[in-house]
Amino acid sequence: MSSEASRRWRLMLGRYAQDKLGGLPGQDGARDEALDFLYRREYAARGIGGKEGSLDPTQLTALSWLNQSRALFPGDVFETLQGDALNRYGLTELLKDPDVLARIEPRQDLLPVLLGMHSRAPDQLKAQLRAVAQRVIDQIMERLRPKVTRAFSGQRNRFARSNVASAANFDWRATLRDNLSRYDPDRQRILAERLRFNARVKRRLPWTVVLCVDQSGSMSDSVIHAAVLAAILSGLPGITVKMVLFDTSVVDVTDRLTDPIDTLLSVQLGGGTDISRAMRYCETLIDNPTRTVLALVTDFFEGGSPAGVLASVARLAEAQVVQLGLPALDDTGRAWFDHDLAGKAADLGMQIGAMTPEHFAEWLAEAMA
Structure with missing residues (x-):
C-alpha cells in the first residue's frame, strides 16, 4: 500500500487503526x-471503545473543535463536519456561544437545528439564532423568487408576438418557420435572422392555493421550501395563499406567511402523521372549489385513516378542486413515500409528483392556467 493510501485509510479509520497503520x-x-x-x-453509539486507556476522549471542547476544524479542513469538508455535529450528533453546545453563532456558516441543513434550539435558547441568544436562520432563508428566497415570479408572469399566447426577448417567451416553431430559407447546406444548419417570441397574457381571475404540509421529521426540507414558496406566492397578484402544517395536530399558519421564519417557528419537526385530519380541515378553507388548488406535501405514510384521506380526495375531486400531491419538495426532488396510498389518491384525481421548488412553481402555474 502506498504511503498516501495508508495515510488516507488511517484518517478514515481513526485511532482504532493506529496499531496497524501507525500514528499521524x-x-x-x-x-x-x-x-x-x-x-x-x-x-x-455502537458500544465500541469503552473506557480503555488508549481510547480516552480528546480534551477538545466543542468551541475549540469548531475553530480548529475550520482551520484544518477545506471549506466543503468543514461544512460537512459542522452539519454532522449539529444534525447527527446533537452538539448543540456549539450554538450556545455568541462567538460561534457569529461565525457559523448559514446552511439549509442546519436550519431545523437552529429553529429547534430557538425555544430552548437563553433570551440573549434567541435574536442571534434567528439572525442566522434568517440568512439561510434569505439565500433560499433569493434563489427561488425570480424563478417563481417568472413561472407566474403570465400564460404564453401563441397568437400574439412580443418584442420582449427572453428564453421563457421564445417561440422556436415560428422562428424555424420564418428562417427556413436561410438553411446553409455546407454547415447543415439554419442561420436564424429573425427570432420570434410569444407575448404573455396576465392572469386576472383570482386563485386560492391551499398548502397542506406534513411537518414530520422526514419532511423537514419540504417544510422549509413550502414556507418560502408560501411567502413568495402570497405576494403575487390574484393569488390567495392559505397554509396548514400538520403531524397528528393541525396548525393554521396563514396569518404568518409573509415571514417564513415566523412560519417555521411554528413547526415542531417530528411526531406522527394524520393526513386525514389535515385534509378534513383544509376542506373547510375552500370557498370557490373550481378556483382552488390544494397542494398536499407529505410522504403519504398515514398514521391515521387511509380511508379518510381517500374520502377527502374523492370529495375534493368531485368539487373540481385541483389537487397536487408532493412526496418531496426539496432541491433533490427525490422521495421515499407510500406508493400504495399515493397511487390510490392518484386514481381518484390527485396529481402526484416529487419535485424541486422551481418545478413545483411551474406545475402550479400550469394547473392554474
Whole structure:
C-alpha cells in the first residue's frame, strides 16, 4: 500500500487503526484528533471503545473543535463536519456561544437545528439564532423568487408576438418557420435572422392555493421550501395563499406567511402523521372549489385513516378542486413515500409528483392556467 493510501485509510479509520497503520504527524495528527472528537460518537453509539486507556476522549471542547476544524479542513469538508455535529450528533453546545453563532456558516441543513434550539435558547441568544436562520432563508428566497415570479408572469399566447426577448417567451416553431430559407447546406444548419417570441397574457381571475404540509421529521426540507414558496406566492397578484402544517395536530399558519421564519417557528419537526385530519380541515378553507388548488406535501405514510384521506380526495375531486400531491419538495426532488396510498389518491384525481421548488412553481402555474 502506498504511503498516501495508508495515510488516507488511517484518517478514515481513526485511532482504532493506529496499531496497524501507525500514528499521524503534524497537521494530519490534528485532523485525526478533530475527526475523533466528532466521530467517536458513532463508535460509542455502537458500544465500541469503552473506557480503555488508549481510547480516552480528546480534551477538545466543542468551541475549540469548531475553530480548529475550520482551520484544518477545506471549506466543503468543514461544512460537512459542522452539519454532522449539529444534525447527527446533537452538539448543540456549539450554538450556545455568541462567538460561534457569529461565525457559523448559514446552511439549509442546519436550519431545523437552529429553529429547534430557538425555544430552548437563553433570551440573549434567541435574536442571534434567528439572525442566522434568517440568512439561510434569505439565500433560499433569493434563489427561488425570480424563478417563481417568472413561472407566474403570465400564460404564453401563441397568437400574439412580443418584442420582449427572453428564453421563457421564445417561440422556436415560428422562428424555424420564418428562417427556413436561410438553411446553409455546407454547415447543415439554419442561420436564424429573425427570432420570434410569444407575448404573455396576465392572469386576472383570482386563485386560492391551499398548502397542506406534513411537518414530520422526514419532511423537514419540504417544510422549509413550502414556507418560502408560501411567502413568495402570497405576494403575487390574484393569488390567495392559505397554509396548514400538520403531524397528528393541525396548525393554521396563514396569518404568518409573509415571514417564513415566523412560519417555521411554528413547526415542531417530528411526531406522527394524520393526513386525514389535515385534509378534513383544509376542506373547510375552500370557498370557490373550481378556483382552488390544494397542494398536499407529505410522504403519504398515514398514521391515521387511509380511508379518510381517500374520502377527502374523492370529495375534493368531485368539487373540481385541483389537487397536487408532493412526496418531496426539496432541491433533490427525490422521495421515499407510500406508493400504495399515493397511487390510490392518484386514481381518484390527485396529481402526484416529487419535485424541486422551481418545478413545483411551474406545475402550479400550469394547473392554474
